[in-house]
Amino acid sequence: MKTLRLKLLVLLMLALPTAAWAQRGDAVYVEDRLNQIQQSLMTLTGQLEQLQYRNQQLQQQMEKMQADYEYRLDTLEKGGNAGPRPAAAPTPTPAAGGANLAASAPPTRGGPQGEALYHAAFKLLQDGDYAGAERGFRTFVQQNPQHVLAGNAQYWLGETYYARRDYQNAMVAFAEGYKTYKTSPKGPDNLLKLGVTLAVLNKKQEACAVFARFLQDYPRATDLQKRRIDQERQKNGCG
Amino acid sequence: MMIPHRRTVLFAAASAVLAAPAARAQLTIDMTKPSFEPVPIAIVDLQGDPVGAQMATVIRNNLQNSGLFRSIPPGSFIEKNVGASAPPRFPDWRQVGAAGLVVGSVAQSGGSIKVDFRLWDVIAGAQATGLSFTSQASNWRRLSHIISDAIYKRVTGEEGYFDTRVAYVSETGPLNNRVKRIAIMDQDGANNRYITDGATIAITPRFSPTLQEIVYMAFGENKGPPRVYLQNVDSGRRELMGNFPGMSFAPRFSPDGSRIAMSLSQDGRTNLFEMDVRGRSQRRLTNSPAIDTSPCYSSDGSQIVFNSDRGGSQQLYVMPSGGGGERRISFGEGRYATPVWSPRGDYIAFTKISSGGFGIGIMRPDGSGERLLANGYLVEGPTWAPNGRVLMFFRQQRGGGVGLAAIDVTGRFERTVPTPTEASDPAWSPLIPQ
Amino acid sequence: MQTIKAIAAIGALMFIAACSSNTNTASMEPPSASTSVAPGSIGDFRQNVGDRVYFDTDMSSIRADGRDTLAKQAEWLKRYTNYPITIEGKCDERGTREYNLALGERRANAARQYLVAQGIPASRIKTISYGKERPEAVGSDEGAWARNRVAITALE
Numbered sequence: 001m002k003t004l005r006l007k008l009l010v011l012l013m014l015a016l017p018t019a020a021w022a023q024r025g026d027a028v029y030v031e032d033r034l035n036q037i038q039q040s041l042m043t044l045t046g047q048l049e050q051l052q053y054r055n056q057q058l059q060q061q062m063e064k065m066q067a068d069y070e071y072r073l074d075t076l077e078k079g080g081n082a083g084p085r086p087a088a089a090p091t092p093t094p095a096a097g098g099a100n101l102a103a104s105a106p107p108t109r110g111g112p113q114g115e116a117l118y119h120a121a122f123k124l125l126q127d128g129d130y131a132g133a134e135r136g137f138r139t140f141v142q143q144n145p146q147h148v149l150a151g152n153a154q155y156w157l158g159e160t161y162y163a164r165r166d167y168q169n170a171m172v173a174f175a176e177g178y179k180t181y182k183t184s185p186k187g188p189d190n191l192l193k194l195g196v197t198l199a200v201l202n203k204k205q206e207a208c209a210v211f212a213r214f215l216q217d218y219p220r221a222t223d224l225q226k227r228r229i230d231q232e233r234q235k236n237g238c239g
Numbered sequence: 240m241m242i243p244h245r246r247t248v249l250f251a252a253a254s255a256v257l258a259a260p261a262a263r264a265q266l267t268i269d270m271t272k273p274s275f276e277p278v279p280i281a282i283v284d285l286q287g288d289p290v291g292a293q294m295a296t297v298i299r300n301n302l303q304n305s306g307l308f309r310s311i312p313p314g315s316f317i318e319k320n321v322g323a324s325a326p327p328r329f330p331d332w333r334q335v336g337a338a339g340l341v342v343g344s345v346a347q348s349g350g351s352i353k354v355d356f357r358l359w360d361v362i363a364g365a366q367a368t369g370l371s372f373t374s375q376a377s378n379w380r381r382l383s384h385i386i387s388d389a390i391y392k393r394v395t396g397e398e399g400y401f402d403t404r405v406a407y408v409s410e411t412g413p414l415n416n417r418v419k420r421i422a423i424m425d426q427d428g429a430n431n432r433y434i435t436d437g438a439t440i441a442i443t444p445r446f447s448p449t450l451q452e453i454v455y456m457a458f459g460e461n462k463g464p465p466r467v468y469l470q471n472v473d474s475g476r477r478e479l480m481g482n483f484p485g486m487s488f489a490p491r492f493s494p495d496g497s498r499i500a501m502s503l504s505q506d507g508r509t510n511l512f513e514m515d516v517r518g519r520s521q522r523r524l525t526n527s528p529a530i531d532t533s534p535c536y537s538s539d540g541s542q543i544v545f546n547s548d549r550g551g552s553q554q555l556y557v558m559p560s561g562g563g564g565e566r567r568i569s570f571g572e573g574r575y576a577t578p579v580w581s582p583r584g585d586y587i588a589f590t591k592i593s594s595g596g597f598g599i600g601i602m603r604p605d606g607s608g609e610r611l612l613a614n615g616y617l618v619e620g621p622t623w624a625p626n627g628r629v630l631m632f633f634r635q636q637r638g639g640g641v642g643l644a645a646i647d648v649t650g651r652f653e654r655t656v657p658t659p660t661e662a663s664d665p666a667w668s669p670l671i672p673q
Numbered sequence: 674m675q676t677i678k679a680i681a682a683i684g685a686l687m688f689i690a691a692c693s694s695n696t697n698t699a700s701m702e703p704p705s706a707s708t709s710v711a712p713g714s715i716g717d718f719r720q721n722v723g724d725r726v727y728f729d730t731d732m733s734s735i736r737a738d739g740r741d742t743l744a745k746q747a748e749w750l751k752r753y754t755n756y757p758i759t760i761e762g763k764c765d766e767r768g769t770r771e772y773n774l775a776l777g778e779r780r781a782n783a784a785r786q787y788l789v790a791q792g793i794p795a796s797r798i799k800t801i802s803y804g805k806e807r808p809e810a811v812g813s814d815e816g817a818w819a820r821n822r823v824a825i826t827a828l829e
Contacts, residue, residue: 027790028740035734035783038528046550049567128607414811440806442770462759462801465774486778486802489771502775504802507733507782509775530775546772552731553772574731576769590769597767616813619769635766637813664770 064126067189070222071152074185114144118153125156134160151177151184158193171197188218188225192232199236208238266338266360266367268307268395277309278394281337281361284313285354286322288345290379294354297383298341300427301401302390304645305629306652311337323355323369332361339367341390345379352376356386358393368393380429381671388670400624401426402671405631405656406444406453407643408664409433414639419663421455423472426667428657434470439463443489446668448496454480456488467501469516481514481521489532493540493560500524500534500543511545511562524562533577536560537584537604544568544578544587544604555589557604568606577620580604582669583627586648590619590632599632601648612650622667631656633663713753715828722749726784728822731768733779735787739824743784746826747791756828758793760784762802763809763825765818770804777802784824 121136137157141150158173174194181187195210211233214221221229232238268278282299285291295313302308317331323344332340343356355371370389374382381402388399409422419440424431434453435441441457454469467490470477481487485505492499499514511524511531525531529549536543537560544557547565555569555578569575573593580587584604591598591611598614599621617635624630628648635641641663643656656665710716718724723746726739735743750758762781764773781800789795810820 027792028787031786031790032735039734042529042549042551046552046554049550049554050570053567053570128605415808417806419806442806458806462761462799464801486774488774502771504775504778507779507786509778530772530779532771532775533769546769548772553769576772592767592769617766639811639813 061126066224067186070189071185114140114147115149117143118147118149121153122156125160130160130164145180151181151190152186154181155184155186155190155193158190158197162193162197167197167201171201182217188214188221191217192225192228195229195232199232204236204238207236208233211236211238266362266394277307278338279309279311279336280339280341280390281311281316281332281335282313282341283316283321283343285343285345285356286320288347288352290347290352290376291343291345294343294345294379294383294386295341297380297427297429298387298390301384301387304427304654305391306647306654307391307395311335323357327359329359329361329364332359337361339390339394341386343386347376350376352379352382354382354386356389358390380425384425384427385673397628398626398670400626400629400667400670402673403625404446404450404668404671405643406434406446406455406666406668407633407658407662408442408444409658410641410661410663411437421453422658422660422662423453424658428659431659434472434475442664443666444664445491445666447492448494448669450668450671454490454492454499456490467499469499481512481519489534491534491536493536494538495540500536502532502534511543513560513562522562524558524560525565531556535579535587537580538582539584542580542604544580546576546578546589553592555587555606568604569602569609570606571609579621579623581623581627582625585627588621588623588630590621599630599646601630610650612648613644613646613653618644620664622665624667625669631665631667633665635663715756718746718749718753718756718826718828722746724827725823725825727819728780728824730765730818730822731776733776733783735783739784740787743787744791747788747793750788750793750797758788758798759827759829760788760798760800761825761827762800763807763821763823764805765821766805766808766813767818768805770806774802774804774806777804780822780824784826788826 117136117140121133121140124136125133134157137153137160140147140153141157144150154173154177158170158177161167161170161173171194174190174197177184177186177190178194181190184190191210191214195207195214198207198210211229214229215226218225266278268275280302282295282302284295299310303310315335317335318328321327321342323342327340327342338361340359340361341356342359343354346353351373352375353371353373355369357369358367359365360367368389370386372382384402387401391397391399391401403426404423405426406421406423409420410417412418417440418437419442420437421434421441421444422431423434434444435455435457439458439460441455444453444455446453450472452469452471454467456465456467458465464486465488467480467487468477469480480490480499480501483503485503487501487503489502490499491501497516499516501512501514502509503512508528509530509532510526511534512521513524514521524534524543525545525547527547527549529547531545531547531549534543534545541560542557543560544555546553547556548554550567553574553576554567555575556565556567558565568587569589571591573591576590576592578587578589586601587604588599588601591600596614596616597618598611599618600609600611602609612630613632615634616637618632619635621630621632629645630648631643631645633641634644641661643658643662643665644653645656646653710720723742726735726742728734728739729736750756760781762777762779764777764780768776778800781802785795785798785800788798805821808817808821809823810817
């Protein structure tokens with residue numbers, strides 16, 4: 001009996017301080033761990049934001065590169081030289097509406113000077129200066145409506161609006177592109193994007209009609225484009 | 240009363256109008272062009288009363304300081320004492336190289352002042368713009384600013400920003416125990432006066448859209464936590480905005496003045512809240528374990544940009560003004576802070592902190608097109624002129640010494656803004672309501 | 674037999690306790706020659722315990738040296754319970770004003786949580802942040818910046 005009490009006493013004396021120590025140590029430990037976890041969480045949040053941003057950048061870049069490759073392949077197929085510039089010099093055209101544009105860009109007679117304008121606008125597009133790109137492409141199309149790049153410019157004009165969520169103007173630009181430059185290398189993209197824009201504007205019927213036209217007009221479209229059309233038709237419940 | 244009350248500036252007549260579209264090339268300036276020459280302009284002392292010379296001085300300083308004009312020294316004028324009543328001798332003014340000529344006359348009687356002014360297009364030999372108005376005589380400085388704004392608008396096609404005020408933090412005393420008080424002054428440094436008494440540190444002032452009130456943060460007495468106060472500029476009456484358990488700071492008015500966004504700190508977390516100025520109801524805008532602060536409403540009030548370190552370092556985020564859906568917009572090197580939406584909506588100005596020091600920059604609201612305008616050991620806290628063409632900020636030298644500076648959005652002209660004491664944390668007012 | 678063992682164990686335990694408390698006291702109190710402050714006074718706390726912990730740039734996590742200081746602070750504050758405590762958070766000048774106010778609060782709060790974790794009642798500790806508005810050291814060099822990234826345990 002006595003020994004038991006003593007044993008208990010000893011145990012208590014041993015246990016009490018350790019429990020107090022453990023408790024105190026634990027609280028500090030938990031505090032430390034919480035802080036570390038919080039810190040890692042913030043670092044991870046930052047990394048996630050960076051990755052999402054880079055992903056978005058890459059996606060945009062890829063879309064542009066793909067468009068560029070398609071253009072080059074297309075020129076190759078037509079027997080042109082595959083450089084970034086089209087081989088065939090377009091017939092000089094009187095600048096339509098050149099008078100009111102004289103202020104914003106030097107008057108051009110098509111050819112290399114016009115091309116410089118196209119490439120400058122494309123550079124602006126890549127830099128995300130959509131308003132600047134819009135001005136550039138619009139000027140280019142107005143001044144060089146017969147240029148081999150005019151269809152491309154018309155398509156990218158639509159893209160400058162689309163990127164800014166100005167779907168109304170995007171629709172008009174893509175529709176114009178389809179009407180005027182149906183056979184341009186960007187024709188299929190143009191029609192596809194017209195349908196997508198119509199869908200965004202909640203004009204499902206018109207969108208479906210456009211997607212339906214696609215295979216009819218462009219039987220030789222790329223697989224990627226065809227797949228995209230299928231996806232879009234499905235997404236918008238086209239019959 | 241030092242501060243003119245609303246509607247005391249009576250526009251008896253906004254007479255005279257644009258003329259001579261033919262040869263106005265020399266008297267216009269396109270600020271969007273990559274380079275341009277300042278417009279040479281001659282400003283003649285307004286005739287008829289001694290105050291006319293003082294008014295001309297105010298106008299010369301305003302225009303010269305904008306960086307868009309070159310004020311021709313009056314000593315070189317050939318034609319003297321030309322007033323508003325008769326056309327000037329244009330050949331004399333062409334000879335001194337002026338593109339524009341400002342003349343006017345003043346008459347005072349019984350505490351009121353009558354001013355006529357004309358801006359002549361010297362090249363075209365025709366009047367470009369003109370105004371005449373009557374007001375209290377004590378308003379002569381404001382009238383000079385209004386004339387400056389009319390000239391600026393006629394030449395640049397943009398609204399002016401001279402008839403405005405600046406609230407700022409006046410700093411005096413030793414660096415480790417500074418007295419920091421809220422002060423307001425005219426945009427050109429005149430009519431300086433203090434809004435707080437300096438008993439406790441007060442910082443980050445912001446004007447209400449009517450300029451009748453200032454909201455700011457001040458420490459409490461006896462180690463009381465910082466809180467947000469709303470103070471009437473004329474009466475001096477001040478009210479505590481909300482009674483929160485922790486520190487409340489970084490207050491900003493919504494563009495319509497009905498709401499105030501601010502930061503509240505508690506338990507190491509700092510989040511954004513919004514408070515209704517009249518009803519005092521409050522609601523939470525963000526809920527993050529990090530520091531969310533320095534909010535700023537977009538000019539249409541629909542969005543808020545702020546800085547947060549939720550991603551490990553200070554970056555800029557945009558969200559709808561009701562909260563939720565925060566989106567990071569800054570991805571460059573370094574830390575980004577104190578975002579301010581331009582009144583035009585086209586840019587967000589910010590403070591950037593990188594290994595090379597501090598910078599003041601602008602970017603588009605989607606985060607693209609970043610451009611640095613000014614840099615130094617410590618530059619901080621940009622604020623926009625109401626026309627969105629000029630930024631004011633503060634610059635601290637190594638080892639102390641702070642003052643205000645202004646720079647235009649092209650980054651071409653930086654100048655020191657004079658203040659009676661050392662100064663920091665400027666807040667530019669909207670145009671004073673007329 | 675068992676009783677003796679037990680007593681010996683108790684004795685040993687107490688001896689250890691005495692030793693450790695001796696070393697504790699020794700480490701807390703500087704040689705008596707330079708001691709001019711009364712034990713339990715604010716001066717004693719500042720001089721012999723250390724009233725401030727320092728932080729790395731733009732950080733609010735307690736460093737190892739700060740952890741030691743806060744442990745000593747907790748011991749002292751548990752012994753002398755009559756002081757209300759305010760922890761003042763501060764920052765160096767190389768941050769923006771408003772962010773630094775919040776960062777100072779986070780630093781003060783980090784120190785406070787440490788003291789609470791070591792048994793100081795939360796109700797006894799207030800925090801306040803001065804951001805970069807009230808620097809401890811004047812200057813624009815690493816020395817001054819380091820002294821200004823601080824949480825100061827101030828006793829009334």
